[in-house]
Amino acid sequence: MHLNGPPSQAIRARRSVRNYSPEAIPPDLLRQLNEACADTTRSPFGETASFQIIEKPFKRGEPVKLGNYGLQRNPRYFFVGSITRSPTALMGYGYLLEHLVLRATELGLGTCWMGYFNPEFFPEVTGDGLTPAIAIVGKMEKPRIGEKIMRSAIKADKRKDRSTFFFDGDFDRPLSRSDAGEYENPLEMLRLGPSSGNTQCWRIVRGHGNVFHFHMRIVKKKYHAAGMHHVDIGIAMAHFELAAREASLDGEWRVEDPRLALPDVTEYRVSWFPV
Structure with a gap:
């Protein structure tokens, strides 16, 4: 669609x-x-x-x-x-x-x-x-x-700073706006996405050649157990891809784990490969 x-x-x-x-x-x-x-x-x-x-x-x-x-x-x-x-x-x-x-x-x-x-x-x-x-x-x-x-109580309109979500190469180095280059807007559109309880569970690491590896942080165990964090990752994928294609940045989704050193309660989910 x-x-x-x-x-x-x-x-x-x-x-x-x-x-x-x-x-x-x-x-x-x-x-x-x-x-x-x-x-x-x-x-x-x-x-x-x-x-x-x-x-x-x-x-x-x-x-x-x-x-x-x-x-x-x-x-x-x-x-x-x-x-x-x-x-x-x-x-x-x-x-x-x-x-x-x-x-x-x-x-x-x-x-x-x-x-x-x-x-x-x-x-x-x-x-x-x-x-x-x-x-x-x-x-x-x-x-x-x-x-x-x-809405005020659950901070429905609040989003965490991008340094919480986006990383360059590994989880030790935040991805700056300037370094994100042409993918800055797709990442920002991802950041604005809705999520279960506004938990914002997505964690993204840019790899070589503008491959973006999507990881999921287990923010609330009940949401993870119900599969809601997985649904949240799908929402993040939609926002990222739509904004990327808006900027004429084509790509495809593949499940190819880069096997990075992961922070606690963080799991790999899917990657965006430019084509």
């Missing part, structure tokens, strides 16, 4: 929305979202996926607790998908669903990732595939005071 506008613009505009209008998504926008779902069928690792928009008739104005990620007001539409099982499926799912989230952002709609949710809400999803997360999508309403307090 491709975005219609500059990916960096959609990435900067995206935020997690918890207060929605009960109004229906206009038919033309819903058609475009369904077309995006129909075009989102294969991860960069080769897994097959399917996504759909599911509408749920919740009572108007009633806060709904779909999982353990706070209350959502007037949630009506949801991106829900399934992906074939494999060792990389969780990353692949995060990569694909974030493309849909950014497409909805382009169309002026609000979204909110949910890694913990009650599957009983979605009996439409059948089969033995994985559904590690969903995303609410809909028309936004002005944030209420409770949402503002929640």
Whole structure:
């Protein structure tokens, strides 16, 4: 699936929305979202996926607790998908669903990732595939005071300094903006990505020839155990690749561990190879 506008613009505009209008998504926008779902069928690792928009008739104005990620007001539409099982499926799912989230952002709609949710809400999803997360999508309403307090409490809009995430050659040397060169913007777009509990688990090491090795730091054990950190890496991949291609920097994803000396609770996941 491709975005219609500059990916960096959609990435900067995206935020997690918890207060929605009960109004229906206009038919033309819903058609475009369904077309995006129909075009989102294969991860960069080769897994097959399917996504759909599911509408749920919740009572108007009633806060709904779909999982353990706070209350959502007037949630009506949801991106829900399934992906074939494999060792990389969780990353692949995060990569694909974030493309849909950014497409909805382009169309002026609000979204909110949910890694913990009650599957009983979605009996439409059948089969033995994985559904590690969903995303609410809909028309936004002005944030209420409770949402503002929640966002402040979890520092939803805060991102750590780039020196926490990006390294050059090994984990002992931070990658400066100037040394990142043409990959500075793809790395910045990665840094702005959403993550489970805003844990920002990605750690990236640039290797020889602008190969970027994506590692995952286990920030919270419960998120790691549920596979949420793996989904977060998929989101990071989506942001990085979209911004790289925006700058005419082509590449491909491969799982080829460089076997670097790793900090504690850090694991290798995937690498971007320029082509």
